[in-house]
Amino acid sequence: MSTTHAIERADDERVNWVSSIPMFLIHGLCLLAVFTGVTWKALALCFVLYFGRMWFITAGYHRYFSHRSYKTSRAFQFVLAFGGGSAAQKGALWWASHHRDHHRFSDTDRDVHSPLKGFWWSHIGWILCDKYKGWDPDSIKDFNKFPELRFITKHDWIPPWTVAIASYLIAGWPGLIVGFFWSTVLLWHGTFTVNSLAHVMGRRRYATTDTSRNSALIALWTGGEGWHNNHHYYQAAARNGFFWWEYDPTYYVLKVLSWFRIVRDLKVPPARVLKGARVREGSFDVGMFKAHWGKASAALLAHTRWADRDRAEDGSTVDAAAELAAVRAALDAADGDADPVPSDAALLAVDAAEAESPTVRENLTDQMHASRAALEESVRNAMRAAEDLAQLSRRQRSLSRAD
Numbered sequence: 001m002s003t004t005h006a007i008e009r010a011d012d013e014r015v016n017w018v019s020s021i022p023m024f025l026i027h028g029l030c031l032l033a034v035f036t037g038v039t040w041k042a043l044a045l046c047f048v049l050y051f052g053r054m055w056f057i058t059a060g061y062h063r064y065f066s067h068r069s070y071k072t073s074r075a076f077q078f079v080l081a082f083g084g085g086s087a088a089q090k091g092a093l094w095w096a097s098h099h100r101d102h103h104r105f106s107d108t109d110r111d112v113h114s115p116l117k118g119f120w121w122s123h124i125g126w127i128l129c130d131k132y133k134g135w136d137p138d139s140i141k142d143f144n145k146f147p148e149l150r151f152i153t154k155h156d157w158i159p160p161w162t163v164a165i166a167s168y169l170i171a172g173w174p175g176l177i178v179g180f181f182w183s184t185v186l187l188w189h190g191t192f193t194v195n196s197l198a199h200v201m202g203r204r205r206y207a208t209t210d211t212s213r214n215s216a217l218i219a220l221w222t223g224g225e226g227w228h229n230n231h232h233y234y235q236a237a238a239r240n241g242f243f244w245w246e247y248d249p250t251y252y253v254l255k256v257l258s259w260f261r262i263v264r265d266l267k268v269p270p271a272r273v274l275k276g277a278r279v280r281e282g283s284f285d286v287g288m289f290k291a292h293w294g295k296a297s298a299a300l301l302a303h304t305r306w307a308d309r310d311r312a313e314d315g316s317t318v319d320a321a322a323e324l325a326a327v328r329a330a331l332d333a334a335d336g337d338a339d340p341v342p343s344d345a346a347l348l349a350v351d352a353a354e355a356e357s358p359t360v361r362e363n364l365t366d367q368m369h370a371s372r373a374a375l376e377e378s379v380r381n382a383m384r385a386a387e388d389l390a391q392l393s394r395r396q397r398s399l400s401r402a403d
C-alpha cells in the first residue's frame, strides 16, 4: 500500500526516468574511484570543492539571487552566478525563480518541492520532472534583465565543466573522480536536504504557515542553511542563524567580504523579529496544523475513493449532500439533549438513519464523504482566520515594540 501524502502531486508531476539518466550516471561515476585510487590531494580537493561551492549556492543562489538579502557589484554578482553554477545545480535564474516559488507557495499544492508531496519528491523527484525544467522570468524579473545572467543560466554546463577540467589538471584522475564528482554528488544531496529534511527534521521556533524547522545538524553540512524555520519566518535576512550559537558560516564569510566592500547592506533580522511569534509561547502553529489535517483529510478521501469505485461498478450514485443533511439532522437531535456528549439514544437515531439507506456500508461511506467535505471547508475557513490572526498579532507586536 502506498503512503498517503498530505498533498497529492499533479498528474504532470512525474519523474522523467529517461532524461534523468545523466544524473544517475554521475552518481555511478563516483565508483570509478576503485580504479583511480583515492589520494590525499584529491580528498582535500573534494573538501574544498564541497564547502566552497556550497558557499556559492547559499550566499549566491539562495541569499542573493533568491532573497536579495544584500547588495553587491554587477561584476561580483556574476562571480556569484558562475560559482553557484559550478555546483551543477542549473543556472542562477532557474534556481532562484523556483526557490522564490517555494516561499510564495510553501507547503501548498503549488509548492514545487513540499515534503507534503512525499519525501523523495521534495528531495530529488521534482528536479527530475519535465514540468520544472524551465524557469519563469516573471518571478525573477529583477535579475532576468542582465544578459550575462541569462547567458550563464542558458549555458549552465560551462561552470561545472570548467571546474571538472581544473580538477583533472590539479590532481589527475583521482582529482576528477574524487575531487570533482564526489563533491558534486555530495553537494547535490547536501543542498537537497534543505528542501526535504529541513521541513521534517528539527525544531520549530516560529509559528509559520509552512512546516520549516531549525536543525543544527543540517546547518553543519549546508553552511548554515539548517536554520530553515528562522529563514521561512524572516526570509530577507543575510543570516539564517539568528543567535550567536546558531552556526552560519555563509554569513561569516559575507561579513568578512563586507569589510572589504565586496558586498554591502547585509540585512539582519530586527530585534522584534527575533522575539516574534514563538511556538513555545503559544503562537498558533498553523503550518503544522495544516500539514496534519492535510494528511488526515487525504487518507479519509483515499478510503472513500475505494468505496466509491466499488459502488460505481454497481451503477449507483453518491448523493453526499443529502446524506450530510441526514447526518446533521441526527446530530442536531443529539445536541438538543441536555447531555453535551451524544447519548446512546441519539446514536441509535443515527443508526436508524443508516438503516433507511440501501446498505449500512454505503451510507457510512457517504457520511464520511460529506463530513470530510464539511470539515475540509470549516478547516479551510479556520486556517484563513488563523493566518489573519497570526499576521495581525505580528503587526501588533511590532507596533507595541516600536513604542
Ligand SMILES: [Zn+2]
Pocket: 062, 066, 067, 099, 103, 231, 235
Ligand atoms: Zn529561501
Ligand SMILES: [Zn+2]
Pocket: 102, 194, 195, 199, 212, 228, 232
Ligand atoms: Zn523551505
